[in-house]
Amino acid sequence: MPENPTKPPLTIRLCQPRGFCAGVDRAIQIVVLALKKYGAPVYVRHEIVHNRYVVEGLQNLGAVFIEELNEIPDDHHECPVVFSAHGVPKSVPADAQARELFYLDATCPLVSKVHKQAMRHQRLGRHVLLIGHAGHPEVIGTMGQLPEGCVTLIETEADVANFEPADPEALGFVTQTTLSVEDTAGLIRALQKKFPEIKAAAAESICYATTNRQEAVKETAPGADLFLIVGAPNSSNSRRLVEVAERAGARMSLLVQRASEIPWDEIAGISTLGLSAGASAPEIIVDEIIDAFRERFEVSVDLAVTATETEDFPVMRVLRDVELTAADMAFVNGTV
Structure with a gap:
């Protein structure tokens, strides 16, 4: 009788926190x-x-x-x-x-806080710069808190270079809550260099869950053969996690909505998998993906805890x- 094929070993580095905020x-x-x-x-x-x-x-x-x-x-x-x-x-x-x-x-409530920060800038006579992605519902909502012409969207450093305000000393900025912390920091530095008098929001705009999930991915990505992020293509925070994983050292990073989207033929030789989920992805899909890997690999799960959320x-x-x-x-x- 032929021997039963042995499943290859796989270590899953499972990020915590992950998923719903x-x-x-x-x-x-x-x-x-x-x-x-x-x-x-x-x-x-x-x-x-x-x-x-x-x-x-x-x-x-x-x-x-x-x-x-x-x-x-x-x-x-x-x-x-x-x-x-x-x-x-x-x-x-x-x-x-x-x-x-x-x-x-x-x-x-954290998006509402950004709305209030933008309105405060405007109330104090400042033109508002919103760091974010055009067309995202949160950006549309934040820009819609102010009268037309009172807020300018900044997506790239080129936008910073091209922006010429009426009064460079009367500016304030806020950010979309789901951005990459590193990208946002770069844009803020560019704004502060060009406009030294620009005023920051009274409190951090990027939300705790975005920051925590990005930090967890940074910790677990180095040396991973593949990093999977569970999330939707139109989820800003999930797409940022894919970018963070690649920058932090994962050989490959992919966004998937369900286990059925995993390209099994392309990942046959992996031995270390990073796994996290965007803030709008339910835990049941994370479980589904782990089960799919168990069918093909001898899986051991290492829980990588980088923060505890009590909000x-x-x-x-x-x-x-x-x-x-x-x-x-x-x-x-x-x-x-």
């Missing part, structure tokens, strides 16, 4: 609580978080995802509409009020009287 957890919880309190449908403007698995799970519970408020049928105006965790321009709640819609704002953002008062079951909480936490 407090802002994502809160946003998903708001939709689940609204469905339990008010019944289906609950409308959600834009993806509540950038993850297809989460969106489809909420659709199965009765959430209806839309891009604009005019998509809500006239006979459904009494149904709640939830604004996504990325934040929205001021025009969106104003539109909701004009349409007499009942809305719940699931904007992450918890409460939902709005109108939903606090609703109780979630254990099954509800498992969904909210991304474990089912």
Whole structure:
């Protein structure tokens, strides 16, 4: 009888923290609580978080995802509409009020903090520079907090070089919360070199979860044959983790949404795998990917803990009287 083939050994360096942050957890919880309190449908403007698995799970519970408020049928105006965790321009709640819609704002409190920082700069007479990526919902939301012409988007050092303000001594900057810490630091240095009087935000804009996940990847990437980041292509923080892994020493880094996207033929000879997940990726997909590797390799998992997160953002008062079951909480936490 032929011998059973032996699986090749594989060490998985599993980052901790990874996956859902407090802002994502809160946003998903708001939709689940609204469905339990008010019944289906609950409308959600834009993806509540950038993850297809989460969106489809909420659709199965009765959430209806839309891009604009005019998509809500006239006979459904009494149904709640939830604004996504990325934040929205001021025009969106104003539109909701004009349409007499009942809305719940699931904007992450750390994104709301950036909105307040930008408005403070403007209130103090400063032109606002927003470091971020054009077209991202968070950037659209932050720019929409200020009157047109009061904020300029900075994506690259070329943007810094080309920017010529009316008053170089009346500038302030904020940043998108999900950027690469290193890239942002470089842009801030360029701004401060060109405009020595520019004012920073009163507090750090890049959120704790972005920083923590990037630091964990930096620690585990050196020497990894492959680094997998679980996340969606339109997730800014997940895409930044791919870049961080490559810069920190991983031979190859890939973004995958599910185990089915792993290019098995290209990675047959690996012996060390780094694994993390963006802030909107549920833990159940991390488990799915580890199980897929166990089918092909003799896996040992090394947990790389670089920080402990205890942040918890409460939902709005109108939903606090609703109780979630254990099954509800498992969904909210991304474990089912």
